[in-house]
Amino acid sequence: MRFDSRLAGFNAEQTRFDRIMRRIHVDIPLFAGLMTLSGVAMVVLYSASGQSFDVLLRQGVRLLLAMSVMLGIAQIHPRHFRFYSPLLYGAGVLLLAAVLVMGEIGKGAQRWLDLGVLRFQPSEILKLAVPMTVAWFLAECPVPPAFRHIAVAGAVIAVPAGLIAKQPDLGTAILVGAAGAIVVFLAGIRWLYLAVVAGVGAALLPVVWHFLHGYQRDRVLMFLNPEADALGRGYHIIQSKIAIGSGGFYGKGWLQGSQVQLEFLPEKSTDFIFAVVAEEFGLIGCLGLLGIYLFIISRCVYISLQAQDTYTRLLSGALTLTFFVYVFVNTGMVIGILPVVGVPLPLVSYGGTSMVTLLAGFGILMSIQTHRKLVPG
């Protein structure tokens, strides 16, 4: 803080602004990064949606709502997150079970819980509740955690992930599982254990394969060999690659992408929106977009390094890495280096519920950053 006080004389105006922002618990760089990303997203979405103001308006309203959730959560002190982590987790798992039971009755895939006025996917809660709860548990354990601690954490992760996979929503199940696993990793799991877990996981793959639904198997197989089904499922990947490749270095220009505008590219405003960026804005546009993501992620890494206790460290670190995983899984899928799992590009893809969850996560990060005790040197 010595450094800060020297700055104070240098630019008093900005310091006051900073102080106000700190008082209302907004982290300026993170907020700026998110706003830039959302702005870019609107531009891309306008093109991807076939120039629909209607779509823009709806996305804007969602964004506004999600931003208010974020700012609201930022006001809460991290110790409350910690206290409520297991409760949130318990509630989330119960809701998942409820959805599954209702789905059984309704005969078919059911992810939504309909509360009359409100309709939401309980799996979204778990995207936050799982890392929160694992962090809550492992924060109290010695470092490195003992085998039994790992086992408990594993169970905490596996139960909701399993329930979500059963819905069936493989993409979300993997993301929830990954979020929990990242906490375990950050908590200092021994490399040996990590290797064992990875080995067991690899050995279990055939078992998992056995339980996958037909369409899920198709997706994996198609990824391994998209040309095998060029008329059916492989079509997504082939068209996506054409869109990206034909974009070249500078892109074809906004609203000029033939793949996008002539509807060759499927799911272009949702899961495959990255291909729209690639076709219309080229390599430059892609690098720019990835740059914004990296900026946001590095700010989050900074926040987690600054965090002052084990729980907030683990949680902020996990939220950061999970966000990266989202970005990587989606872009990797669109450019054809990962299988097609229905994961949207965070904050850019058109669609509602995941945006609220994501920004809620950023709210937690802002809270962690702005509620720090400013201990002298």
Next chain:
Amino acid sequence: MSVRAIRKLQGDNRVFRARIAFSAALMLMAAGGLVVRLVYLQIVGHEHYATLSQDNRVKISPLPPTRGIVYDRNGEVLADNLPSYSLELVPERIENLDGTLAELQELLGLSDEDIRRFRKLKAQHKTFESIPLKMRLDEEQIARFAVKQPFFPGVQINVRMIRTYPYGELTAHAVGYVSRISETDLKTLDPAVYSGTYHVGKSGIEKTYENLLHGKTGHQELETNVQGRSIGVLNTVPPVAGADLRLSLDIALQRAANDALGEYNGAVVAIEPATGRVLAFVSKPSFDPNPFVYGIPKQDYDRLQGASDRPLYNRALRGVYPPGSTVKPFEGLAGLEVGDLTADRRVSCPGYFQLPNSSHQYRDWRKGGHGAVDLKSAITQSCDVYFYKLALSLGIDKLSEFMGRFGFGKRTGIDIPGELPGVYPSKEWKKKRSKHPWFQGETVITGIGQGYVGTTPVQLARATAILANRGRMVTPRLLDATQGGTDAAESESRQPAGESLAISQEHWDTVIEAMVDVVHSARGTAKGIAPGLDYHVAGKTGTAQVFTVAQGQKYRESEVSKEMRDHALFIAFAPAEQPRIAVAVIAEHGGHGGSVAAPVARAVMERYLSGGTP
């Protein structure tokens, strides 16, 4: 905060920082991977993908598979693919589609319906696909178009394989037919599998085994330039032809059965009792399935649909007829097995039957009655009074349950779609359909296969086969073996050995002997077909009432118009000792089973067992 806690915090932090550093490195590597891939696609592969994108239109062209051939048991082709020249248009390449269509119509003499159908097809396909306007061009049309071809860019003559049914009417109800994929079909078909295929099985074997027959669509990835011209094939995945099917049907027998029916409408179903294989499956009148393949003109279709003898109706599968006296052997078994009947108990038949406290007379077909008859002679002479009493003493529910074991009132499960279950009534059944209770009189007429009872010819044939097997159940089946197709290996289609009905041998003997007497004894109702047979036939005649004769009046065949005349039925199997064929015959409005239906069954059995003409 204790020193220990602070130390733990610091230790935690050290590990945490190391892990974050490790993760950051991983993330940078992953991001690097993304960038490398993007560079690869957008810089290195740019030209390649730019070409593909510039003309994305003809990128993937489907290669339709050849449909499997359908053979009869002796290798006679029942459904074949023949090359046919079709005029096809690629709408995208045609500037003035309406003008072109009008010119083509003028040039080749196409009907308005051809044009209408084309427009419908066009709506279902992408504009870069080649869509047939007219199939089966004749020589003159080909020549005319060939001269003018340069003036019609985007129009071409293609060779397509067209399904043909060489036996036409004879196999229409068994083999069925394929027809153009309709909008309703599109809802259930996988468009990826059917891209490039214009036909799908609509009925019969063609429908049941659509998945086997269709094969697997291949495709070509074509590299194209800006004008949409193919400049090279990038990749070809050849189609896999559909499986060839061998049916158990014997086309010679089928023809014999069809011819034996003569001028009568009706149905003949012949089954190999041991296996359930269907040897003949005739529904008459029939129709030529070939026009359905390339699109039957509407007025022709309307004529078929509206014809009073309903040629499109599959009588063997969906015709529900009163079985009449053909149920008597089965009911006799019911009396022996679940009733207190003994084979030699005699019942007196005065020529009519009255329920207690009722004046209504249930008549026997023979006015003076049969005298005192036991079970065997009741079957042989088809005594109605005996079976009125038998049904009444068993009660409808017991009877209905027992008849259900032989498949009465149930679908047989034959591999032709659309089968009807028919009816064998019970009290429960009537309760569901009517507000009236079950009346005893209804039990009485059920005893002679009248009233609510309705059976399909295939059901009767199966019941006869089970009788011939002395209780072993079989499911009628046309598919014998498949060859080729996506599974590659030849596979015999076998069905699991059916369960057997638990009925004592002695009772089988009684009933089957009685059925042999139907044909071979002097008093048998089908004794007319016995001369010249060098094996025993077990049979049963039946006459199904279409028209109700008022009380106190007599039914005179000559007085009743043809539409009101009784249906003639006959079930039989032969040789009686070691059955190789079971037959059910229905001749609509044929009058008596013994004189009309029995000779048809004889002709079929003779053809099959002696190989000669009857």
